Amino acid sequence: MNEDLLLYNTMKHSSEYLVDVKDLKTYFPIRSGVFSKIVGHVKAVDGVSFKIRPGQTLGLVGESGCGKTTVGRTMIRLIPPTEGTFAFDGEDVFSQPQGRMKELRRDIQMMFQDPYGSLNPRMTVGSIIGESLGVHGVARGKERQDRVADLLNKVGLSAQHLNRYPHEFSGGQRQRIGIARALALDPKLIICDEPVSALDVSIQSQIVNLLQDLQEQLNLTYLFIAHDLAVVEHISDFVAVMYLGRIVEYADRDLLYANPLHPYTQALLSAIPEPDPGRRKHRIVLGGEVPSPSNPPSGCPFHPRCPLAEDCCKNEIQELVSKDGNEHLAACWKA
Amino acid sequence: MTQTNDNLLSIKNLSTHFYTEQGLVKAVQDVSFDIPKGKTLAVVGESGCGKSVTALSVMRLIPWPPGKIVDGEILFDGESLREVSEDRMRQIRGNDIAMIFQEPMTSLNPVFTVGNQIIEVVKLHQKKSGHEALGIAVDMMRKVGIADPERRVGEYPHQMSGGMRQRVMIAMALCCGPELLIADEPTTALDVTIQAQILELLRTLQRQEGMSIMMITHDLGVVAENADEVVVMYASRVVEKASAEELFDKPLHPYTRGLLKSLPKLGERKERLDVIGGSVPNPLHFPDGCKFHPRCPLGCNDSRCRSQEPPLKQVAAGRSVACWHAEGYDDKSE
Numbered sequence: 001m002n003e004d005l006l007l008y009n010t011m012k013h014s015s016e017y018l019v020d021v022k023d024l025k026t027y028f029p030i031r032s033g034v035f036s037k038i039v040g041h042v043k044a045v046d047g048v049s050f051k052i053r054p055g056q057t058l059g060l061v062g063e064s065g066c067g068k069t070t071v072g073r074t075m076i077r078l079i080p081p082t083e084g085t086f087a088f089d090g091e092d093v094f095s096q097p098q099g100r101m102k103e104l105r106r107d108i109q110m111m112f113q114d115p116y117g118s119l120n121p122r123m124t125v126g127s128i129i130g131e132s133l134g135v136h137g138v139a140r141g142k143e144r145q146d147r148v149a150d151l152l153n154k155v156g157l158s159a160q161h162l163n164r165y166p167h168e169f170s171g172g173q174r175q176r177i178g179i180a181r182a183l184a185l186d187p188k189l190i191i192c193d194e195p196v197s198a199l200d201v202s203i204q205s206q207i208v209n210l211l212q213d214l215q216e217q218l219n220l221t222y223l224f225i226a227h228d229l230a231v232v233e234h235i236s237d238f239v240a241v242m243y244l245g246r247i248v249e250y251a252d253r254d255l256l257y258a259n260p261l262h263p264y265t266q267a268l269l270s271a272i273p274e275p276d277p278g279r280r281k282h283r284i285v286l287g288g289e290v291p292s293p294s295n296p297p298s299g300c301p302f303h304p305r306c307p308l309a310e311d312c313c314k315n316e317i318q319e320l321v322s323k324d325g326n327e328h329l330a331a332c333w334k335a
Numbered sequence: 336m337t338q339t340n341d342n343l344l345s346i347k348n349l350s351t352h353f354y355t356e357q358g359l360v361k362a363v364q365d366v367s368f369d370i371p372k373g374k375t376l377a378v379v380g381e382s383g384c385g386k387s388v389t390a391l392s393v394m395r396l397i398p399w400p401p402g403k404i405v406d407g408e409i410l411f412d413g414e415s416l417r418e419v420s421e422d423r424m425r426q427i428r429g430n431d432i433a434m435i436f437q438e439p440m441t442s443l444n445p446v447f448t449v450g451n452q453i454i455e456v457v458k459l460h461q462k463k464s465g466h467e468a469l470g471i472a473v474d475m476m477r478k479v480g481i482a483d484p485e486r487r488v489g490e491y492p493h494q495m496s497g498g499m500r501q502r503v504m505i506a507m508a509l510c511c512g513p514e515l516l517i518a519d520e521p522t523t524a525l526d527v528t529i530q531a532q533i534l535e536l537l538r539t540l541q542r543q544e545g546m547s548i549m550m551i552t553h554d555l556g557v558v559a560e561n562a563d564e565v566v567v568m569y570a571s572r573v574v575e576k577a578s579a580e581e582l583f584d585k586p587l588h589p590y591t592r593g594l595l596k597s598l599p600k601l602g603e604r605k606e607r608l609d610v611i612g613g614s615v616p617n618p619l620h621f622p623d624g625c626k627f628h629p630r631c632p633l634g635c636n637d638s639r640c641r642s643q644e645p646p647l648k649q650v651a652a653g654r655s656v657a658c659w660h661a662e663g664y665d666d667k668s669e
Contacts, residue, residue: 063526064497170614171382200381200615201553205597205608212607227526234599234608257602271531273556275598277579285535286528289496 017087018189018221019052019075024084026067026074030294042294044070046245047084049320052238054188057215057222059236059253061229061268065290067245068225072191075223076108077101088189106136109182113194115174119166125152126162129181136185151180155210172203179210183218191223196231208235229272233257238327241265244301245293247320251328261323261330264302300333308334342369342410343515343547344393349407351385351392354400360618362388362402364571367647370515370564375541375548377562377579379555379594381615385571386551390517393549394434395424412514430460433508437520439500443492449476449503450488453510460511475506480536498529502536509540519551534561555598559583567591570616570626573647576655587656587663589631625659633660 025048027041045067052058062068073079075086077093086093093104112118119128130148133139139147149159155176166174175195182190192211196204208231214220226232232239239256241249241264249262260266267284288305291297297304303313312333320331351363363385370376378386391397392404395416409416411432416424428434436442444452453472457463463471469488476484479502492500501521508516518537522530538561541548552558558565558579565582567575567590575588586592593611613630616622622629628640639659649655650663658664 063528172614201555201594202381202597202611203614205599205610206612208599209607209610229527230599230601233601234605267528269601271527272601273530273534273554273560274601275555275559275583275595276600277559277583283531283535285531287532289498289529290526 016054016090017051018054018089019050019058019223020085020087021051021071021075022049022085022087024048024071024074024086025082026070026079027082040294042292043245043296044293045074046293046296048242048245048247049084050238050240050247050250052189052221052223054221055215055219056237057224057235059232059239060223060225060242061227061232061239062242063227063268063290065293066242067293068227068242069193071242072110072193072223072225075191076105076110102136106185107188108191109185109187109189110191111175111178111182111193111195114198115171115178116166116198118178119174121166124163124165125157125169125177128166128177129184132181132184138185147184148180151183154183154214155180156206170203171199172206175199175203175207176210179207179214183214186218187220189221189223191225193225194227195224197226197228204231211235229268241268244290244296246301246331247329248302248331249329250320255326255328259328261328261335262302262332263306263308263334265330267307300331302332308332310334341371343372343412344549345369345408345410346389346393347408347410349389349392349404349409351388351397351402351404353402358619361571361621362618363392365647366407366568366571366573368564368566368573368576370547370549372514372547373541373545374563375550375561376564376566377550377552377558378566378568379552379558380568381553383615383618384568386568387519389568390434390519390549390551393517394428394432426460429456429513430511431513432515432517433511433513434517434519435501435504435508435521437523439497439504439524440492442504443500445492448489448491449495449500450490453488453503453507456507457510471510472506475510476503478540479503479506479509480532481506497525498532501525501529501533505533505536505540509544512544513546515547515549517549517551520553521550522557523552523554530557537561555583555594567594570621571618572626572657573655574627574657576647578653581654587650587654587661588627588658589633589660590627593630593632625657627658633658 024045026045027043029038030040030042032039048071050058060068070079074081081094096104126148129151130144133144133147152159152161157176196207199207224235233253236253239253240247243264249265260269267286270284286305299315300313300317303309318331318333320329322329323335347367349363349366353360353362366389380386393409397404450472454468457468457471473484473488476488481487481502522533550561562579565577565579566573569590575591586595596609597611599608611630616626624641624643625645645657645659647655647657648664656664
């Protein structure tokens with residue numbers, strides 16, 4: 001596809017990529033009638049491509065329902081992909097058999113949004129974190145205990161928490177447990193799905209700092225999925241903005257925030273209320289709402305809400321391209 | 336703040352306690368503030384700080400058992416809400432004070448159409464016929480920016496998006512022309528572009544109707560853009576009170592300062608975010624003295640912070656703070 005070629009060309013000058021997702025599509029069938037005939041598809045992810053270099057962070061932003069979480073879940077095959085490839089360290093993840101997939105999951109870990117729902121309330125913290133060590137046969141008995149204690153220290157908790165249950169911890173501490181669990185198998189890539197959005201403001205910054213420290217110490221690569229543009233700006237090296245299953249803008253963090261090209265990115269940035277009454281700014285208030293991914297509008301999916309839309313936008317989709325030859329891609333005719 | 340007749344709502348020394356099986360939870364302690372007519376007051380704080388309980392106390396919606404307002408005075412337009420009869424309170428709720436909630440998904444009844452739910456409010460409070468009430472419902476829906484209200488009035492909540500449902504909630508709250516709107520995290524569950532729409536709508540309606548708003552939120556960005564006055568709560572108490580400009584310009588309490596500094600801001604690059612260490616204390620076991628002292632960057636070694644709770648004191652015109660170390664905080668008059 002044109003889009004991939006361009007992405008590839010603009011990026012090939014740099015060395016290796018740990019993550020290389022190409023033209024990923026995830027459709028969910030809509031069934032109806034007595035025989036559950038498939039009557040349509042929800043195109044949750046509709047042709048998404050991106051790459052991440054080792055040790056870097058890609059921020060994937062978008063509003064609810066734009067497909068950002070589905071991208072993460074499809075990558076570790078919690079949801080089967082409809083089309084596309086995901087090369088992890090050069091290896092095609094989607095075509096691996098179950099056995100190899102299990103090994104791959106040691107290198108790709110995931111962290112979830114809800115610190116209350118993502119920890120089993122009947123398991124102690126020690127067994128939650130240590131479970132994967134057992135499953136993968138990495139460590140047992142005393143050795144496993146030591147590993148878990150070590151992990152707890154790494155995330156700012158202590159070994160005395162080993163035998164406690166999740167309900168004894170606050171939201172921020174539970175998210176630390178989630179991080180420790182993700183780190184247990186020394187992964188290379190962590191897919192962080194809204195890791196801080198359920199936390200209080202004063203705790204958010206603690207977790208963001210912890211994630212950054214760990215990245216530095218362990219040379220981790222993050223796919224950071226979030227809706228908060230300010231947090232994404234802080235933590236990411238590159239940022240991809242999603243709208244209705246597609247990436248509409250992709251750029252180096254500095255470029256994207258300094259000079260957003262796509263009107264959706266511009267509107268998103270201007271919609272964030274800033275904690276400074278002196279800086280009340282000009283706001284682009286978008287009318288309408290995100291259309292349904294089961295019945296996306298013709299042409300550019302953003303055109304019904306776009307302040308710049310013209311006739312060409314209604315008929316044809318602009319692919320994600322770079323207008324000036326650098327690593328700043330936008331999918332908009334008017335950009 | 337001096338007591339004038341310009342205040343629509345004034346709360347004095349409000350305390351609300353919950354008698355739970357685990358022990359006494361002092362959810363709101365000694366909270367005082369005023370909301371001037373036509374202005375927006377924001378109550379900011381993290382989860383569990385007592386901001387929602389304060390709002391529910393005003394509405395007298397604290398369930399007994401286990402909760403109870405144990406002390407204080409709530410004056411609404413000169414009327415003491417703690418003393419009025421339940422019948423009078425039912426008139427006030429909806430007619431004079433209306434409330435919108437955080438969860439537009441769960442605060443609407445899924446088995447009635449949204450029109451039905453708005454009409455119910457109108458009929459209950461205004462003695463209108465069904466036909467008139469329907470007209471009011473359609474007008475209100477148009478006012479809050481719902482396109483094609485004649486058709487959508489017959490839709491069920493599940494047919495609407497989160498932003499639309501929040502608009503329905505606002506229409507329902509405003510259909511009797513309340514003087515005070517209590518908005519409990521009205522945009523927390525919404526996306527930023529929808530949040531911008533709803534906040535804009537609230538501002539426009541406030542200008543048109545001249546109502547006062549008590550906005551409960553944890554988002555300092557929302558506060559900065561909408562509030563005239565701000566009350567910062569921490570661990571059941573008010574720790575700082577100021578106008579929005581002054582608060583963001585020069586926060587006095589170390590908690591407010593910490594909160595403001597820990598926020599990542601657009602366009603401001605930092606290597607690391609500043610943090611407030613530790614976590615929010617459990618309301619069953621609040622620390623002695625100043626409740627913020629275990630997390631405070633200033634007062635950890637001060638015996639007074641550990642043993643004595645600083646009362647909220649006025650330090651300048653329209654500004655109060657509760658911290659032994661705050662600038663202008665006169666500790667001798669204690």
